Structure formats: structure tokens, C-alpha cells
Amino acid sequence: MAIRCRRPGVCVLVLYSFVFIAANEAAATDLPESSAIAIGGDPAYGEYLAGECMACHQTDGGGNGIPSIAGWAVEEFVDVMHEYRAKIRSNPVMQTVSTRLSDEEIVSLAAYFGTLDK
Amino acid sequence: MKFSRRKFGLGATAAAGALAMPHIASGANPRVVVVGGGAGGATAARYIAKDSKGGIDVILIEPTRTYYTCFFSNLYLGGLRDFASIGHTYGALASEYGVNVVHDWATDMDLSARTVRLASGNTIAYDKAVVAPGIDFKYETVPGYGVESANKMPHAWKAGSQTQLLKAQVEAMPEGGLYMMVAPPNPYRCPPGPYERISMVAHILKQKNPRAKIIIFDPKEKFSKQDLFIEGWGIHYEDMIEWLPASFVGALENIDAKTMEIRTETEIFKPDVCNVIPGQRAGRIATLAGLANDQGFCPIVPATMRSQIDENVHLVGDSTIAGDMPKSGFSANTQAKVAAMAVRASLTDSKLFPARFANTCWSLISPGNGVKVGATYEATEDKIAKVDNFISKTGESPALRKKTYEESLGWYDGITADIFG
Numbered sequence: 082m083a084i085r086c087r088r089p090g091v092c093v094l095v096l097y098s099f100v101f102i103a104a105n106e107a108a109a110t111d112l113p114e115s116s117a118i119a120i121g122g123d124p125a126y127g128e129y130l131a132g133e134c135m136a137c138h139q140t141d142g143g144g145n146g147i148p149s150i151a152g153w154a155v156e157e158f159v160d161v162m163h164e165y166r167a168k169i170r171s172n173p174v175m176q177t178v179s180t181r182l183s184d185e186e187i188v189s190l191a192a193y194f195g196t197l198d199k
Numbered sequence: 200m201k202f203s204r205r206k207f208g209l210g211a212t213a214a215a216g217a218l219a220m221p222h223i224a225s226g227a228n229p230r231v232v233v234v235g236g237g238a239g240g241a242t243a244a245r246y247i248a249k250d251s252k253g254g255i256d257v258i259l260i261e262p263t264r265t266y267y268t269c270f271f272s273n274l275y276l277g278g279l280r281d282f283a284s285i286g287h288t289y290g291a292l293a294s295e296y297g298v299n300v301v302h303d304w305a306t307d308m309d310l311s312a313r314t315v316r317l318a319s320g321n322t323i324a325y326d327k328a329v330v331a332p333g334i335d336f337k338y339e340t341v342p343g344y345g346v347e348s349a350n351k352m353p354h355a356w357k358a359g360s361q362t363q364l365l366k367a368q369v370e371a372m373p374e375g376g377l378y379m380m381v382a383p384p385n386p387y388r389c390p391p392g393p394y395e396r397i398s399m400v401a402h403i404l405k406q407k408n409p410r411a412k413i414i415i416f417d418p419k420e421k422f423s424k425q426d427l428f429i430e431g432w433g434i435h436y437e438d439m440i441e442w443l444p445a446s447f448v449g450a451l452e453n454i455d456a457k458t459m460e461i462r463t464e465t466e467i468f469k470p471d472v473c474n475v476i477p478g479q480r481a482g483r484i485a486t487l488a489g490l491a492n493d494q495g496f497c498p499i500v501p502a503t504m505r506s507q508i509d510e511n512v513h514l515v516g517d518s519t520i521a522g523d524m525p526k527s528g529f530s531a532n533t534q535a536k537v538a539a540m541a542v543r544a545s546l547t548d549s550k551l552f553p554a555r556f557a558n559t560c561w562s563l564i565s566p567g568n569g570v571k572v573g574a575t576y577e578a579t580e581d582k583i584a585k586v587d588n589f590i591s592k593t594g595e596s597p598a599l600r601k602k603t604y605e606e607s608l609g610w611y612d613g614i615t616a617d618i619f620g
Binding site for chain 1: 246250529532533536540549550552555557559571573574575586587588589604605606607608609610612613614616617
């Protein structure tokens with residue numbers, strides 16, 4: 082367990098330190114796609130979960146109004162999702178989406194999107 | 200090699216026979232036939248083909264070569280998008296994902312033989328079918344109105360030439376004329392859609408015909424995002440719009456397209472342009488196949504979107520009874536991914552995962568003034584049940600509304616890429 086502080090006065094309790102560290106290492110060492118996804122669980126499950134994101138987000142690098150989430154660093158992706166879940170970030174669509182994702186599912190998604198080209 | 204007429208006939212018969220034979224039994228790839236290439240069907244076809252990586256043959260039956268999305272068709276009416284921008288073709292599904300795109304009408308299904316009959320005369324066998332026919336109209340909900348009235352009083356609730364017709368009629372309205380909408384009863388495709396349409400028509404009229412009036416006759420006593428629309432209409436269109444539910448003017452008694460007369464129990468209206476949106480049911484093929492109930496919609500198993508009536512058929516989109524989910528392109532897209540996952544699990548060794556559903560509906564009240572409503576859902580034993588939801592608030596800042604509008608533009612690009620590839 083770890084406490085991470087994003088900015089003064091705003092701390093996010095992070096309950097997933099083991100998985101989180103593993104995911105960071107995956108991004109840093111540029112593992113093949115299947116290994117990177119497997120860190121967060123079942124690769125096929127990560128791909129299935131990603132379908133929910135694809136209703137709005139594009140993976141080809143395009144994105145006005147809704148950012149492309151392809152090729153994000155795993156840490157950045159996980160941080161942002163936890164900030165939505167903690168209601169630090171305000172978009173209600175992302176708040177409801179993130180609330181339904183477990184820590185492990187968020188890491189699976191981060192690893193999956195991290196493997197896609199920007 | 201020469202073909203006599205007789206030989207050619209025999210060959211054709213043999214080919215049709217092969218096409219009609221279920222494939223799993225023959226050792227070839229299993230075959231999925233998707234009926235309908237809208238937001239639900241095209242997504243299902245794409246995800247089954249993409250995720251099975253060549254392990255499942257996918258045939259998509261869709262009559263139109265270019266599909267015009269109902270979502271964002273109101274922005275075309277409002278002059279904020281051109282018509283081509285809401286049109287999508289099936290080339291990428293065919294060329295990038297290997298989907299066999301067949302432009303034809305499915306005219307019948309034989310559930311026990313597992314075949315789909317096409318208007319061209321061909322019959323296609325399937326191991327699993329995904330049926331996504333969208334909606335058809337219950338004309339009987341609007342006395343006097345029928346398919347033959349749709350050029351005089353367009354419904355424009357299936358996007359395409361009807362939408363172009365309605366836009367042309369609005370632009371040709373006499374100065375100070377009356378635009379009327381006969382809104383649909385529940386349940387219908389895109390709950391906030393009629394009221395976004397009113398907003399976009401008002402936007403056009405405010406610029407080109409500012410003395411014109413708009414009347415909505417509504418069989419419902421409340422509607423989606425009502426507070427947001429009522430607030431926005433007051434701010435942007437002043438006294439132009441009048442909403443008249445049946446409790447104010449009585450039930451609809453008759454519509455006469457020839458005389459352009461709308462009669463309710465207590466009033467007679469004579470609009471210059473009239474947009475009639477009848478009540479709705481599942482697309483006709485669902486009823487012909489015996490997949491719909493007596494209300495005209497299709498019961499499904501929430502966890503897999505499988506038909507409650509036939510185990511080899513999955514249903515997605517507006518034709519389904521989807522519990523708490525509204526009928527929307529977003530809902531259809533998310534349901535299609537659940538169906539695609541379940542179909543793959545039943546035909547290959549891929550896994551069955553828990554169903555995940557979500558929906559967001561953005562609406563535009565005036566240029567740059569976007570609002571949204573949305574929710575996440577889960578599959579329970581009985582229905583697709585709402586887990587969490589949100590809605591834009593009245594009194595939001597113009598900056599937030601602009602951001603919401605820009606988000607909707609991003610969503611359109613994202614979801615159409617997800618549907619059509």
C-alpha cells in the first residue's frame with residue numbers, strides 16, 4: 082500500500098503498489114504486447130475491457146474533444162484513472178467509467194493502451 | 200468449358216446447398232451472419248472478425264451502401280455539419296477485417312434450420328446470428344399517418360433522404376410560418392433526439408425566419424433532459440417554442456397529410472412543416488423471425504445479449520428490450536461488444552467475460568451549448584440494470600457547455616471509427 086500525492090493537498094490512496102510497480106517496469110522495458118497485458122491479468126480480458134474505451138477514444142492518434150489514449154505511459158494512464166475515480170478530475174463520463182474498474186483492470190487497460198502506437 | 204442451361208442450373212443449386220450448410224459440422228470456420236449494419240450490427244461484425252483473427256467467417260447483411268447515422272443528423276438539420284459527414288461506408292469492414300459485406304435485405308429467418316433468406320433469393324446458413332435491425336414504425340400510434348405520408352410529413356427518424364427532405368422543408372417555410380413536431384410515445388430510439396431536433400430547427404429559424412413558431416405535440420408528460428432543454432429554449436429561442444403535452448390539448452385524434460391538419464381532442468393545428476415521429480417497434484425481420492414479443496421488441500439474456508427465444512441468435516441495439524438502457528447508437532455499440540464476446544466464446548475457445556454496458560447521450564441546445572446524460576449498467580438475472588448515472592446541470596457555464604459540445608465531436612469520430620473501422 083502506498084500514498085501518492087499528485088499536488089499539494091490532494092493525496093490518492095494507492096492500493097495496488099505491487100501491480101503498479103510491475104506495470105511501470107513493463108512500460109520501461111518495452112515488453113512484447115502479450116507480456117505487458119498479462120501483468121494486469123488476462124490479456125484477452127484487457128482487450129475486451131478496452132472495447133468500452135473505444136466507444137469514445139480513438140487509437141490512431143486523432144482526437145479533438147476526447148483525447149487519444151494510445152501510447153500513454155502506464156503510470157500516467159493509471160494516475161489519471163485513479164483521479165477520475167477519486168473525483169479529483171471532473172468529467173462525469175470518466176468518473177462513472179473509472180468507478181466500475183478495479184485496480185487490476187485499470188492496470189490491464191494501461192498496459193494494453195501503452196502497447197498501441199500513438 | 201461450356202455450360203448448358205441445365206448444367207448451369209445444377210451448379211447453382213449445388214452452390215446454394217453448400218451455402219446453406221452449417222459450417223461447424225463441415226470442419227470449416229464457424230460462420231456468423233449479422234443482420235443489419237447500423238451502430239449495433241456493424242460493431243458486432245467488426246469485433247467478431249477482429250477478435251477472432253480469422254477464426255470466424257462473418258457475413259454482414261445491410262441493404263444500404265452508405266449508412267447515415269441518426270446521431271448527429273440533427274446537427275446536419277441545424278446547419279452545423281454537412282450531410283456527407285454523417286455518412287459511412289462498409290469498405291473498411293470488408294478490406295481490413297475480412298467481413299463479407301452483402302448489400303441485400305434479410306426477408307426471413309428460419310431459426311430451426313439456422314438460415315437467413317435474402318431479397319435476392321439467396322439463403323445463407325449460420326452457426327450463430329446477430330440480429331440488429333433497428334426500429335420500424337408503429338404507424339397505428341399516429342391516426343391518419345402512414346408510409347405514404349412520409350414525403351409530405353417526414354419522420355426523419357431513420358437518417359438519410361428523410362433528413363434531407365425535412366431540412367429542405369424547414370428552409371422553404373413561409374416567413375412567420377409554423378413548424379410542428381408530433382413527438383413519439385415511449386419507448387423510442389434516442390430519447391433526447393426529438394428535443395435536440397427542436398433546438399436545431401429553432402437555431403435555423405432564428406437566423407432565417409425569426410418570426411416562425413414551433414409547436415411540439417407530445418403524447419408524453421415528460422421527456423429526456425427536460426429541464427436542460429426548457430432552460431436552453433428560454434435563453435436562446437425566447438418565445439419561439441411551445442411544448443404541448445396531451446394533458447394540455449388532449450390526445451391526438453387525426454393527422455391529414457393532404458390538408459396539413461393535426462387534430463387533437465381540443466385543438467386543430469395547421470403547420471407549414473410537420474415532422475411526425477411515430478411509435479416504434481423492432482425492425483420487421485425480428486418479428487418475422489419470431490424474435491420479438493407482443494410489444495414488438497426482442498427479449499434478451501442480459502449477460503450475453505442472446506435471444507430469450509432462440510439460443511443461436513444474439514440481438515443488439517434498438518430492437519432489444521435492454522432494461523434500463525436507452526435506445527441509442529452508444530448503447531447498441533456497447534451491447535454489440537458483449538454479444539461479439541459471447542458469440543466468440545460459443546464458437547471458439549475464447550473466454551466468456553462479464554458483460555459491461557455504458558451509454559452517454561450528448562445533445563446540442565444551441566451552437567457550442569452541449570449537454571449530456573449517461574450511465575453505466577450491469578447484467579442482472581432479470582435485466583440490464585443501471586449502476587451509476589449522471590446528467591448535465593441547469594445553469595452550467597458557457598465554457599463547460601462548450602467543452603461538452605467539443606467532447607461530443609470527439610465521441611462521434613471515436614464511435615464511428617469503432618463501428619465502421
